[in-house]
Amino acid sequence: MRHRPLRDGPWGNLPSEPGRFIGRGAELAELGRLLESSRLVTVTGVGGVGKSRLVLAAAWSAAEAARGARGARGTLAGRAARERYGDGVFLAEAAAVRDPALLELTVSEALGLTDHTTRTPRTVLAEHLAGRRLLLVLDGFEQVVDESAALVRELLRRCPGLRVLAAGRRPLALDGELVLPLAPPVPEEALALLAARAGAADPGFAVTAANREALAEVCARLDGIPLALELAAARLRTLSPAQLLARLEDRFALLTGGARGALPRHRTLRTAIGWSHELCTPAQRLLWARLSVFAGRFDLDAAEYVCAGPDLPVEDVLDLVGELQEQSLLVREETADGVRLRMLETVRVYGAGWLESLGDARRLRRRHRDWYLGLATSCELDWFSPRQQEVAALVETELANLRLALECCLDEPDEVHLGQYLAGTLWFYWAGCGRLTEGRHWLDRALEPTGRAVTEYESSRLKALWVLGYVAALQGDAAASLGALYECRDAAAQSGNPLASAYAVHRLGCLALVSDDMGRARELLGSALEQYRAVGELNSNVLMCQVELGMALAFQGELAGALTLCREVREICEERGERWTKAYALYVLAYAALDAGDAQEARRLLDECVAINHAFDDLVGLVLALELLALVTVAEGDPAEAALLQGAAEPMWAGVGLQLFGSGYFNAPRLMCRERAGELLGAERYEAYAAEGRELSREALVGRARRSPGERGRAARVSRQAGRGGGPAVVGVRRAGWAREREDPPPPGGDGGSTSQ
Structure with missing residues (x-):
């Protein structure tokens, strides 16, 4: 999910301002001082201790000061903050990243960067940040700590205006890093937090003289760890503080053994989560374990498909989800595509351990994979419909789980064909939503040699090949594009797959178009259109082929033919609710209008x-x-x-x-x-x-x-x-020399007025 931006302009991507932040005043002030004296500050601590909430609060404080809000404008602190963070404060959440190669893309996405070239994401990041002054918050990097350290080291070296605030269970171990170990809140703050969470769950709850001592002892037994307190607070709806304490003491006496060598607070948190697990019904425990297969956010439909079975009826999942929410084991979130559910990482990891112990992890991962294969298939179909914008938002929201499904496919030698199918099916997202770099990553992986014969799954491989050719062409990588498209075309001919052949010929024509070979582009695109019509294919790709043919005609001065093709595309798009291809048809129609001297149209x-x-x-x-x-x-x-x-x-x-x-x-x-x-x-x-x-x-x-x-x-x-007249400066772009055949096209980079690559 892409968070809503701050209210007053391009100050970053922070989520909505957090609600009441209880306690941590001293830590928040110390964090601010550390950020003033170092370009890299890392908050460390046990899972559930509140690292994410603290760094988010610090990020909000920095953004507000830099923006001049809350009376800071004109003050020394406000001016200093604007100097340090004048280009914004951005949050990159790395907790759901499993593939280290995707870390840099995750940070790029957080910064709102789109790049269609073959440059590495790290290069794009460094060039973007080189002249900017901003704060990057990197949260939850534990699973990719080595890659995170390498990325942060290089960005700090190459980007003098960058500061990084990180949160994880261990430091990044870089030169110049200042570390703030986060201990649990002091007893008074822990009690205030427990009371606030209990009051949110039960409006009638209050701390009284009669229950204060028991509540304080609950906080002490839980070492004041915020996540543990939240789990305990959910029980105060049904238990009195004294009953909660008694049950908690019984369970701790039984469970405090934990893993040998573990830190006391790690054991405390695991015990607290284990106690919550014990208090769950068998059905709740089973759902908890099965939900751990999701990465990041998921919706109820996915939970019902993946988790239901003979031992967990689908009609029970909704109620069980609500019960886990009431116990603070699931979090409800609003996204651009509606309501989603999420497990805190510590809770998810606990559930994953139980799933492994049940011997059911592989089956559940495959159920998860199958759901997201189906989701991608339906999204590809819906791309050619009025739901196109919704599809883009849905895939954006579900990206972490789609990545996990791709990993599942590509990690199994016998299921690589499914990975090829999934990577190819998402072509509309890679090409249509600014995700070429990530698409190239998955397509390259899916097509890596495996030593296995591919004839059995030829159709999925062919799809991945033409999509790779398409993506590589848009990136400007002609060699890779040609290699993939020729292989696809030849294999399609050998296997008798006319549809794959049409796609390969189409994308070869697209490559000729952007390479200024208009004669070949017209030949290939015209041939592809005939092949599409012969097999009855009609979708955004087919219409784009028609638009590209219109471009080739327009660039050679044949505007009547270009207008006919692109007007037809516009009509079909308006009938079907298609917008992405329509935009390219509008471009050609605008070209023709300007050539005719109609700047208004x-x-x-x-x-x-x-x-x-x-x-x-x-x-x-x-x-x-x-x-x-x-x-x-x-x-x-x-x-x-x-x-x-x-x-x-x-x-x-x-x-x-x-x-x-x-x-x-x-x-x-x-x-x-x-x-x-x-x-x-x-x-x-x-x-x-x-x-x-x-x-x-x-x-x-x-x-x-x-x-x-x-x-x-x-x-x-x-x-x-x-000192000039106010009349039209250009009338008729073709007459101005735009559409004439160029015997000697300019080399890459244009005339020196363009940006250097």
């Missing part, structure tokens, strides 16, 4: 195009639309705004693959806008506006781009200042 089309691409985080579509829109803005007589938009789009090219970056056709609007706006403004003024644009966040840029000329109210003034 081009702007109307591009406004919707920009909105859709931004919603899906499609960087390729967004940057192309923005640069065409900048050229439209020149045509409207506002070269200053065009320069600003052009400047804002320039940094985005660093995240677009090299093949696309070097295309003379796709890059023509940028070059033309720079030339024409530069003529109207002069080089110095053009650069000043472009520099202003480079400072805009993507959210701010999209908002700015979607303003109409009337809303801007700047065109006439700038035209007067430039």
Whole structure:
């Protein structure tokens, strides 16, 4: 899940401000002092001691001070915080990361980064953070501690404005790291926490003179560990404090043995969780153990499918989930895709141990895998429907579990075909939602040589191959793309799979398109369309093939044919509720409108195009639309705004693959806008506006781009200042030389006005 941003602009991705934070005043103040004196601070402590809540509270405090809220504006503390965290405070949650290779992607996602190139996520992170001043909060890194240490070391070395606040059960062990060991709250704070949690569970609960001593002893018996106190508080609905203490003492006498050599508080927490486990009914214990197979958040439907069986009827799962929630063993959360459930990591690990002891872990992991295979399949079908935006949000929410399902498939030699199928089925997410790097990771893994014959599962392998070819082409990796697509095409011909052949030919045509080989692109894309129609295939991919053919025609000046193709795509998309492919059709239609001198119609089309691409985080579509829109803005007589938009789009090219970056056709609007706006403004003024644009966040840029000329109210003034007329600066992009055949396309990197790769 992507957390809601802070209220007042691009200050980070912190979740909604935490509720009442009980106690920990001294620790919070000490944490603030440590962050002032070191760029790396790690809060350590036993599971359940409150590390996550403390670092989140510290992060909120830093963000509020930097933003100047709560009276801090103008104060020395406020100015210092803005100096340290002027570019925001971001939370990266690593607890659900199982594959170390995904750690860097998790941090990138937390920072809202989208990159379509073959650069490593670490390189992208370092380049993004190099000139920024922000606080990165890394929570729950225990399972990938070595990788976390290596990543933090390099980022701190390369990014002088970065500070890191980490939370885990052990330090990162890096030079310069300051460690704050977090002990349980002092007795008064522990009692206040127990009382608050008990009051939340039972509004009639209160600490009185009669029960204070028993409650204080409960806190002492639990060593004041917040998670243990929360588990105990749930029992105060049915037990008096004295009864709770008596039962707790009995269980501790029986269970305090724990693991030999374990720290006392580790034993205490395990005993407290074990006591909660003992107090559960057999059905509750069974569900607890089975729910441990989920990574991160999950919904009730998934829980019912994965966990139900002859010994746990599906109709009982809902009530049992509610009972585990009442005991603080499950947490309910709101996400972009509705209500989800989550187990605290310490509770999940305890349940996983029981599942292993029952000998049922492998079967449950396969049930989990099957559910998410089904989820991905239904999402692929729903992508070509009015639910497209919902599908994107659903996959985003379920990503941790989809990753776990991919791991399950690829870790079993006999089930690699399922991993190939799953990685291929998620093509719409990799390509349509800005996840090319992660998609490439899973597709490469799924297609690694195993020494096993692949003929039995040829269809799943073929799907993974054409999706790999598609993803690699969008990343600008032509060699990998060609290798995968040729293998797919040849194997499809040998095995008699016309659909896989159509996809391979289509993506070869796409690669030719972004490589400026328009003749070959037209041939391949036309052939793919014929093959799709022959087998009755119609979905977003087929429509995209038609749009790409329209692009090839438009770039060669055959606008009538391009308009026919893309108008048909727009009509089908509107009938089916498809938006992602529609955005690319709108791009071609806007191109044609601008070529005809109708800047107003081009702007109307591009406004919707920009909105859709931004919603899906499609960087390729967004940057192309923005640069065409900048050229439209020149045509409207506002070269200053065009320069600003052009400047804002320039940094985005660093995240677009090299093949696309070097295309003379796709890059023509940028070059033309720079030339024409530069003529109207002069080089110095053009650069000043472009520099202003480079400072805009993507959210701010999209908002700015979607303003109409009337809303801007700047065109006439700038035209007067430039000493030029206010009439259209560009009429007919084709007549300006955009669509002519280029005998010598520019090399990757353009004319020097582009961002260097």
